[in-house]
Ligand code: ATP
């Protein structure tokens with residue numbers, strides 16, 4: 017267990033029960049140290065895996081932790097996001113605490129309710145303003161700021177709200193009232209409910225604290241005051257807590273996250289073992305050199321804490337900065353390079369294309385599909401983003417009240433969807449209508465699977481309880497799935513936002529769209545916001561093990577207005593990235609060639625022309641209509657071997 021660790025990591029792993037703080041840069045083995053610490057303690061018999069709670073911030077990072085723990089033989093340990101841990105706790109205790117009253121439903125997003133609240137408060141909004149207001153409310157609630165305290169707190173935190181602070185506070189208050197009246201809660205309320213359960217109910221506190229005795233928080237630099245309060249409630253004055261973080265990777269401060277808890281940890285927790293790691297085991301010295309060049313620009317506290325990373329891996333290729341005439345030719349070149357790498361033996365799953373905003377994904381999806389490179393879109397998966405799926409989820413939640421709570425689940429789901437006009441018996445013949453019908457059919461299939469699986473969840477010391485297969489529980493399951501849909505289903509090039517790439521690593525990383533206005537985003541105005549954009553770049557650079565390609569297109573569209581390069585790039589060229597310009601514009605996509613997408617049902621890669629839109633592969637044809645089935649000639653892909661992924665080629669007679 018200790019063999020693959022350096023002396024500093026070993027100190028962290030073998031430290032006795034009590035507070036431990038690992039403060040270190042990217043790629044220095046923080047997650048490795050913390051997962052080894054859990055495995056070391058459970059396998060030596062010092063602690064029981066069921067008494068450990070490991071938390072982090074993104075579903076993906078939690079999955080990564082579970083995978084690493086599993087590989088170390090500590091698979092039984094719970095590794096979850098704060099929200100997932102809170103949801104589990106609240107659902108378990110709700111029947112007891114609510115005296116039989118219905119548990120409020122969890123809203124997927126604030127936007128609609130904020131829009132209503134703004135109208136009520138007499139504030140005119142459009143979608144962008146509603147989004148900004150929702151952001152302010154999220155920040156305030158995560159920072160434990162009540163509506164009445166908003167104006168003062170926002171000024172102190174140098175927020176730049178979209179309206180007068182007093183107006184924002186009014187919308188905030190109206191929003192809270194509306195939610196209460198409609199019996200719904202948002203994600204912050206979920207964390208608050210978990211805190212309330214423990215702080216106000218001794219029996220709940222006793223039960224939770226008997227269950228969880230050893231705590232671990234990865235990526236602790238991104239904790240917000242509300243999450244910290246929940247962590248404190250779980251701890252209940254005990255101190256067997258290991259935290260791990262890197263102040264240079266704080267990238268969620270717009271939502272209230274703060275590295276202050278990490279920085280103050282050694283002072284706040286008496287007797288804390290503090291470990292600093294500087295050896296970088298992830299990246300080549302060339303990439304590490306670039307990462308150092310990015311953090312060297314840090315100001316304030318981050319600058320004081322900064323440690324120069326020391327690369328441990330063998331030398332590799334120089335990182336390259338590529339400048340293209342426009343975004344399209346940039347995407348085409350990136351896709352072409354991915355294809356070359358795969359042909360030369362790099363597995364597609366070891367390549368990532370990272371960008372600042374999810375909207376950039378589309379261009380790369382198209383370019384990769386065009387180059388016949390399989391890819392996986394991480395972060396927001398499309399299924400749960402589809403308008404009809406979101407509307408269906410709203411309808412399902414409303415149905416909890418209108419359909420008797422004794423109607424069997426699948427029947428209830430079909431009935432609720434029927435109320436929206438969906439007809440199970442009559443799939444439309446084709447086109448967009450058919451696609452929408454299929455999406456809702458997939459929801460019914462999920463309900464069938466959910467109701468049929470006899471899974472029993474272990475919960476608490478209280479023992480095991482039968483899974484709740486009510487419509488309300490299924491709705492929670494859908495939200496959980498929407499949140500955690502990133503489980504890799506197929507091997508392909510990863511397309512992901514910088515925010516969702518945190519904690520992960522790939523052999524080859526492309527940082528695309530490095531133009532001012534994209535990174536840093538135009539929304540970043542204050543010095544602190546710009547610092548956060550720079551930290552995002554640092555997170556991106558440090559994802560690469562071996563090969564790093566930075567790029568941007570000078571204009572959005574061919575012949576468009578020329579944009580300035582990302583303002584942080586000079587540091588990177590000074591730090592060793594070699595720069596080159598491409599004048600040749602990229603080839604226009606050839607729409608006749610097959611495109612790649614993933615089967616919505618089983619995740620296999622689909623190569624299809626016009627029928628790519630069908631979104632499901634020939635192994636899942638159970639309810640494909642027969643006519644369509646006949647028209648499809650199906651080959652087990654000859655190209656599957658070449659692509660090294662399970663693939664099916666679907667040709668149409670066109
Ligand atoms: P991040 O800040 O990006 O989350 P991290 O500090 O958590 O990074 P890890 O992901 O734990 O870093 O480790 C980075 C890589 O280095 C991983 O591939 C890990 O297996 C490897 N690694 C860590 N420590 C060692 C070591 N002592 N010897 C060899 N490889 C190591």
Ligand code: MG
Pocket residue numbers: 046047048234519
């Ligand atoms: Mg990590």
